[in-house]
Amino acid sequence: MAKIIWDDSYSVGITKIDQQHQQLIDIINRLEDEKRSGGVILSVISDLSHYVKEHFSYEESLMEQAGYADLQAHKQSHKEFSQWLDSVKIAYSSGYAESYDIAESVQNYLQDWLLKHIMVSDMAYSEQVINKSNPDA
Ligand SMILES: [Fe+2]
Known part of the structure; x- marks a missing residue:
């Protein structure tokens, strides 16, 4: 699988969220390296666990502060x-x-999630979050 390169079209317009999404891309790319070298995929999975815990709670707190209507669905x-x-x-x-094989299916899932979740669901909350709480200020 080809490595993913960050593109400005992935930006939701909130610096910290973009940085966290770039970390997700780094993790997906690390899986590619580990898979090829027969390396420790489990350590990448555990990093991913820590990453999402922090990232999801940060995102949810921004949406809560902005009174985002689709918070529960997100x-x-x-x-x-x-x-x-x-x-x-x-x-x-x-x-x-x-x-x-697990690394392969994890990569596919993550890449799909990156496109669908970030490009659709995260884009959907960003405007309201920026207008209401201006997290970059
Ligand atoms: Fe999200």
Whole structure:
């Protein structure tokens, strides 16, 4: 899979959120390296866990402050992502699947999520968050 390069079209217009999304891209790209070298994919998954915990709670707090109407639906999609991540960890510890295959499906999921979630759901809240609380100020 080709590495993802940050593009300004991914920007939601909020500096800290963009930086966190760039971290997600870095994690997806690290999976590519580890997969090729037979490296420690589990450590990437654990970094991803920490990343999303911090990122989702930051995003949710911005939406709460702005009184964003679709907050519950957005929270739900974060919850689904976290549940998916738990299922990945279980797949690893069960040892049923080859780590290369797991890394491959994790990459596909993340890339798809990056496009759909960031480009659609995150873009949807950004204008209201910027107008109401101006997080970059
Ligand atoms: Fe989000």
